[in-house]
Amino acid sequence: MDLTLKVWRQKNAKTKGHFETYQVKNISEGSSFLEMLDILNEQLVREGIDPVAVEKGCQSSGPVSFDHDCREGICGACSLYINGRAHGPDDEVTTCQLHMRKFKDGDTITIEPWRSAGFPVIKDLVVDRSAFDKILQAGGFISVRTGGVPDANAIPIAKEKADESMDAAACIGCGACVATCKNGSAMLFVAARVSSLALLPQGKIEGARRAKAMVAKMDELGFGNCTNTRACEMECPKHITVSHIARLNREFLCAKFKD
Amino acid sequence: MADILNSKIPDGPLAEKWSKHKASIRVVTPGNKRKLDIIVIGTGLGGASAAASLGELGYNVKVFCISDSPRRAHSIAAQGGINAAKNYQNDNDSVYRLFYETIKGGDYRSREANVYRLAEVSNNIIDQCVAQGVPFAREYGGLLANRSFGGATVSRTFYARGQTGQQLLLGAYAALNRQVAAGTVKSYPRHEMLDVVLVNGEAKGIIARNLVTGAIERFGAHAVVIASGGYGNTYFLSTNAMNSNGSAAWQCYKKGAFFANPCFAQIHPTCIPVHGEQQSKLTLMSESLRNDGRIWVPKKLEDVEKLRKHEIKPSQIAEEDRDYYLERRYPAFGNLVPRDVASRAAKERCDAGFGVNETGLAVFLDFKTAIDRLGEDKIRERYGNLFQMYEKITAVNPYKEPMMIYPAIHYTMGGIWVDYNLQTTVPGLYAIGEANFSDHGGNRLGASALMQGLADGYFILPYTIGDYLAGHFKDGPVNVDTPEFDEAEKAVKEKIEKLFSIKGKRSVDSIHKELGHIMWEHVGMARNEAGLKEGIKLIQALKQEFWSNVFVPGSNFEFNQELEKALRLADFLEIGELMARDALNRSESCGGHFREESQTEEGETKRDDEHFMYVAAWEYTGEGKEPKLHKEPLKYENIKIATRNYKD
Numbered sequence: 025m026d027l028t029l030k031v032w033r034q035k036n037a038k039t040k041g042h043f044e045t046y047q048v049k050n051i052s053e054g055s056s057f058l059e060m061l062d063i064l065n066e067q068l069v070r071e072g073i074d075p076v077a078v079e080k081g082c083q084s085s086g087p088v089s090f091d092h093d094c095r096e097g098i099c100g101a102c103s104l105y106i107n108g109r110a111h112g113p114d115d116e117v118t119t120c121q122l123h124m125r126k127f128k129d130g131d132t133i134t135i136e137p138w139r140s141a142g143f144p145v146i147k148d149l150v151v152d153r154s155a156f157d158k159i160l161q162a163g164g165f166i167s168v169r170t171g172g173v174p175d176a177n178a179i180p181i182a183k184e185k186a187d188e189s190m191d192a193a194a195c196i197g198c199g200a201c202v203a204t205c206k207n208g209s210a211m212l213f214v215a216a217r218v219s220s221l222a223l224l225p226q227g228k229i230e231g232a233r234r235a236k237a238m239v240a241k242m243d244e245l246g247f248g249n250c251t252n253t254r255a256c257e258m259e260c261p262k263h264i265t266v267s268h269i270a271r272l273n274r275e276f277l278c279a280k281f282k283d
Numbered sequence: 284m285a286d287i288l289n290s291k292i293p294d295g296p297l298a299e300k301w302s303k304h305k306a307s308i309r310v311v312t313p314g315n316k317r318k319l320d321i322i323v324i325g326t327g328l329g330g331a332s333a334a335a336s337l338g339e340l341g342y343n344v345k346v347f348c349i350s351d352s353p354r355r356a357h358s359i360a361a362q363g364g365i366n367a368a369k370n371y372q373n374d375n376d377s378v379y380r381l382f383y384e385t386i387k388g389g390d391y392r393s394r395e396a397n398v399y400r401l402a403e404v405s406n407n408i409i410d411q412c413v414a415q416g417v418p419f420a421r422e423y424g425g426l427l428a429n430r431s432f433g434g435a436t437v438s439r440t441f442y443a444r445g446q447t448g449q450q451l452l453l454g455a456y457a458a459l460n461r462q463v464a465a466g467t468v469k470s471y472p473r474h475e476m477l478d479v480v481l482v483n484g485e486a487k488g489i490i491a492r493n494l495v496t497g498a499i500e501r502f503g504a505h506a507v508v509i510a511s512g513g514y515g516n517t518y519f520l521s522t523n524a525m526n527s528n529g530s531a532a533w534q535c536y537k538k539g540a541f542f543a544n545p546c547f548a549q550i551h552p553t554c555i556p557v558h559g560e561q562q563s564k565l566t567l568m569s570e571s572l573r574n575d576g577r578i579w580v581p582k583k584l585e586d587v588e589k590l591r592k593h594e595i596k597p598s599q600i601a602e603e604d605r606d607y608y609l610e611r612r613y614p615a616f617g618n619l620v621p622r623d624v625a626s627r628a629a630k631e632r633c634d635a636g637f638g639v640n641e642t643g644l645a646v647f648l649d650f651k652t653a654i655d656r657l658g659e660d661k662i663r664e665r666y667g668n669l670f671q672m673y674e675k676i677t678a679v680n681p682y683k684e685p686m687m688i689y690p691a692i693h694y695t696m697g698g699i700w701v702d703y704n705l706q707t708t709v710p711g712l713y714a715i716g717e718a719n720f721s722d723h724g725g726n727r728l729g730a731s732a733l734m735q736g737l738a739d740g741y742f743i744l745p746y747t748i749g750d751y752l753a754g755h756f757k758d759g760p761v762n763v764d765t766p767e768f769d770e771a772e773k774a775v776k777e778k779i780e781k782l783f784s785i786k787g788k789r790s791v792d793s794i795h796k797e798l799g800h801i802m803w804e805h806v807g808m809a810r811n812e813a814g815l816k817e818g819i820k821l822i823q824a825l826k827q828e829f830w831s832n833v834f835v836p837g838s839n840f841e842f843n844q845e846l847e848k849a850l851r852l853a854d855f856l857e858i859g860e861l862m863a864r865d866a867l868n869r870s871e872s873c874g875g876h877f878r879e880e881s882q883t884e885e886g887e888t889k890r891d892d893e894h895f896m897y898v899a900a901w902e903y904t905g906e907g908k909e910p911k912l913h914k915e916p917l918k919y920e921n922i923k924i925a926t927r928n929y930k931d
Contacts, residue, residue: 054558093524147842165457170336173414180425190418
């Protein structure tokens with residue numbers, strides 16, 4: 025299929041960005057969205073090699089930068105706002121798992137980076153998500169050191185609890201929840217971690233303290249508040265639900281009562 | 284030669300070696316640990332667990348990763364599980380059995396002492412992960428569940444749905460975050476190590492590129508730990524993440540660390556087949572699927588023809604017309620034979636014309652029997668995310684029609700040579716996880732990579748590195764304003780400038796794809812002398828082409844992904860050549876390394892223990908010169924060497 029791409033180009037964090045329009049041809053519908061971008065980049069590199077093409081008006085400003093790594097939906101590196109939706113038009117997938125059969129020949133596709141105060145642009149479609157690391161450093165762990173822990177089967181955990189903990193732990197830290205939230209809130213991301221640990225006896229002990237520390241860090245880093253629009257849940261590629269936000273709020277209130 | 288390669292295996296009975304060794308090595312006192320800096324390269328299971336554990340001990344740790352966050356390291360993508368000798372199933376598992384099956388699975392090309400230690404600490408890993416909040420799968424009684432993996436006679440694999448690597452890495456990353464908050468670890472994301480710096484023959488730091496600004500920076504330390512994973516992306520198409528690379532390890536090789544068994548690359552039997560030329564990577568379908576999936580191709584070529592023309596669906600082929608070739612050839616292990624065996628068997632059927640898709644390079648992995656027996660819900664609970672992933676990629680519903688799969692490059696058993704302390708041939712330079720060579724021999728068993736990464740990082744390196752550092756706490760901080768650092772930085776800058784100055788006509792990816800084709804064709808699933816010699820010539824010519832005709836756009840002083848790829852490809856071109864040389868030298872077949880000249884009448888691997896029961900450790904001798912081969916003989920004192928048999 026042949027496509028028109030409108031891609032956000034931005035040299036670095038300090039300069040202003042703009043959209044550029046490109047044409048790509050002969051894209052196989054079995055290709056992934058990122059493979060389509062690889063083809064665009066191969067084309068843009070070729071144009072850079074050929075100065076005549078540049079003179080002829082190809083608006084190339086070098087290949088488009090975008091974050092990606094595992095290309096199987098688990099590392100959380102890929103992002104992209106595609107036609108106004110985080111991770112594109114398919115449900116419960118990351119951009120790297122989006123396939124071109126979801127588009128039609130002749131389509132125009134608009135591609136933007138995550139847009140949120142918490143995620144400044146580094147270049148083109150690449151944003152800085154280091155705020156997520158900082159939130160987890162504030163308390164997203166169980167305070168055990170290596171060694172000196174009990175046998176793995178010493179504390180039985182109800183299967184339902186372990187499964188629910190796993191549901192929350194499936195978060196890949198991609199940031200789609202923040203990017204899609206009108207308030208730029210990181211509540212679903214924080215809730216996934218708090219809830220996953222609070223559901224387990226090992227993590228319950230520090231539950232309240234963890235919730236308080238992580239929420240405080242989230243606020244400090246400029247993420248917005250949650251107003252229950254549930255957009256995050258809709259766009260989460262791992263289908264993490266807002267019920268975990270309810271659990272976060274419970275842990276957070278516990279912490280406040282103790283203060 | 285023996286004096287150069289001292290593996291430092293402790294004396295005494297196998298089961299006592301590690302305890303005895305721990306008691307005999309030196310430790311650094313708590314007050315002195317604060318005076319020592321350690322650099323860790325990579326934040327996968329090995330790197331993250333090592334950095335966290337070393338930070339807890341009180342060392343000053345600097346940890347580097349090329350991603351935007353340590354959590355994105357490729358360990359995150361491991362699906363199926365992690366082995367441990369817990370014997371929770373009461374199926375007669377033990378440390379000895381895990382040890383024995385790992386040595387056998389590796390086709391008798393790994394070290395007894397290392398593998399025994401790995402099996403010994405495997406149980407601590409599970410305890411540790413549960414304490415960190417890893418939500419392993421559980422039974423209704425609340426205790427941990429297990430499943431089976433290839434090459435094992437017992438059910439010893441712990442798992443978290445199809446996302447075990449993710450959950451274990453999030454555990455190690457959380458431990459790392461805790462240390463970052465405590466101030467013992469400083470994290471450097473989006474930084475790539477471009478050289479290791481040696482002072483008086485000892486590792487004292489690195490040169491790294493800040494991937495956001497392009498700045499070339501110096502970092503000093505009393506020891507450097509390489510945990511940068513494997514070099515599977517030499518083949519371009521593999522199940523590795525796009526940015527996984529062999530460059531950190533390769534710089535160590537060029538500074539004097541020996542590189543061991545580079546030809547041992549694992550080809551995983553169950554990956555989604557290649558769809559076409561636009562493909563950028565291959566997706567793995569977990570080995571755990573072989574617990575319930577049955578692998579087959581049609582018995583009749585006319586059915587194959589109809590499948591390729593889409594005239595029939597696979598589910599329409601009658602039971603008696605299906606060839607469940609693994610069950611036929613290996614009745615004892617059936618669909619759960621080790622990876623190398625399953626991969627070659629698939630290739631054999633496809634070479635004979637029975638490949639089931641248009642390209643002729645695919646076989647079926649079918650869940651019908653399991654769904655009939657257990658119901659669709661049970662299968663969804665076990666493998667739901669994998670089935671979803673498969674359907675998203677192929678648009679085929681695997682609950683209704685079988686999956687199509689084909690082997691692909693997945694893991695490299697070879698790597699930097701290390702002694703029992705995980706130290707390389709360069710003092711102060713360590714290698715852990717997939718980056719080293721030590722535990723998997725010619726073939727790694729499923730669910731053992733996670734085990735090794737965490738064993739090295741949590742429980743082995745934190746002890747052994749103290750033995751070296753105990754001699755260095757009086758050194759004071761490492762000064763980076765020295766001629767050695769000047770020289771290394773200059774060399775890195777010159778290499779980058781050279782790449783930009785070529786201004787040729789080919790993109791980095793086009794050359795990488797060509798390298799991948801050469802590797803798959805000549806250093807792939809089946810290798811022979813003529814092909815390997817031809818492969819070496821082609822790789823050398825392609826290296827010439829790269830250094831004279833590549834085009835790298837942009838500049839160094841910006842976020843530049845084309846430059847990152849070019850630097851990595853420069854090393855892949857050299858790694859590929861060493862892999863081919865090693866494969867040429869090892870004229871036996873063993874594990875994943877199949878030399879066509881050395882096979883049994885039934886087409887199975889034929890080892891040559893008389894001539895090749897050694898680790899091949901290669902020494903760099905300079906640009907354009909042939910590397911020098913050193914041999915570390917392998918001694919088996921506790922295991923009886925046998926022909927690997929998965930038939931009866």
